[in-house]
Amino acid sequence: MSIIIEPIPFYETNYAWLVVGKTNKAIVIDPGDANPIMKTLNEKKLLLQVILITHFHNDHIGGVRTLKNTFGCQVIGPLKEADKIGVLDVKVGDKDLLDFDGLGLGQAEVICTPGHTLGSICYYLPKFRMLFTGDTVFSLGCGRLFEGTYLQMFNSLQKLASYPDDTNIYCAHEYTLDNGRFAETLPTRNDLLKERMAEVIYERQNNRPTLPISLSVEKQTNPFLMAKTLELFTALRKAKDHF
Numbered sequence: 001m002s003i004i005i006e007p008i009p010f011y012e013t014n015y016a017w018l019v020v021g022k023t024n025k026a027i028v029i030d031p032g033d034a035n036p037i038m039k040t041l042n043e044k045k046l047l048l049q050v051i052l053i054t055h056f057h058n059d060h061i062g063g064v065r066t067l068k069n070t071f072g073c074q075v076i077g078p079l080k081e082a083d084k085i086g087v088l089d090v091k092v093g094d095k096d097l098l099d100f101d102g103l104g105l106g107q108a109e110v111i112c113t114p115g116h117t118l119g120s121i122c123y124y125l126p127k128f129r130m131l132f133t134g135d136t137v138f139s140l141g142c143g144r145l146f147e148g149t150y151l152q153m154f155n156s157l158q159k160l161a162s163y164p165d166d167t168n169i170y171c172a173h174e175y176t177l178d179n180g181r182f183a184e185t186l187p188t189r190n191d192l193l194k195e196r197m198a199e200v201i202y203e204r205q206n207n208r209p210t211l212p213i214s215l216s217v218e219k220q221t222n223p224f225l226m227a228k229t230l231e232l233f234t235a236l237r238k239a240k241d242h243f
């Protein structure tokens, strides 16, 4: 049995990511709604073992209590938002390592990425080069600054960009088409963006996710990752807020 990694869509644009190694025990990232997750777990005859949370927003944690009551799973999330989330069994911070060897998934590294919220974190699974970015990086875009500063978000994006090029990023929202429309108006637009957008339009027309996407492609197409200075990043983020 090989690894399962797939998005469970809910609400308008959210994805909770389902990860299963060589067992019937699953990890779910950011379960904002319990129902679609229960349905998927039942269909696949999986037991939920671990919930990973990237930040406290309700569309990322709304399903946690129900899932925990049903499966008795372990809930892991950002130490800095523990009070806001309320149901964390394990509170994690920058560079903490989580051991999912028993699930066939190796380790997960916690990366603090403040900006969208002050306590936002991402999870990196080196064994499979998987990076779960929550609302920090989206394909062709980045999260809005609800709590953090432009400098914090700029640093967080640069930090994520330093991971291996063949890392795949798994974002918590399907915003790629809208983000791409903005990216197409900028001087950074290039042939690779054109190719990516053709693929994105095709996938969305067929109601399929545009994720994951490799960090390498993002580093060459995502204007927020391509911004080399804080000034440029700030101008881009402001422009996107009014796009």
Ligand SMILES: [Zn+2]
Pocket (backbone or CB within 6 Å): 055, 057, 116, 135
């Ligand atoms: Zn959010």
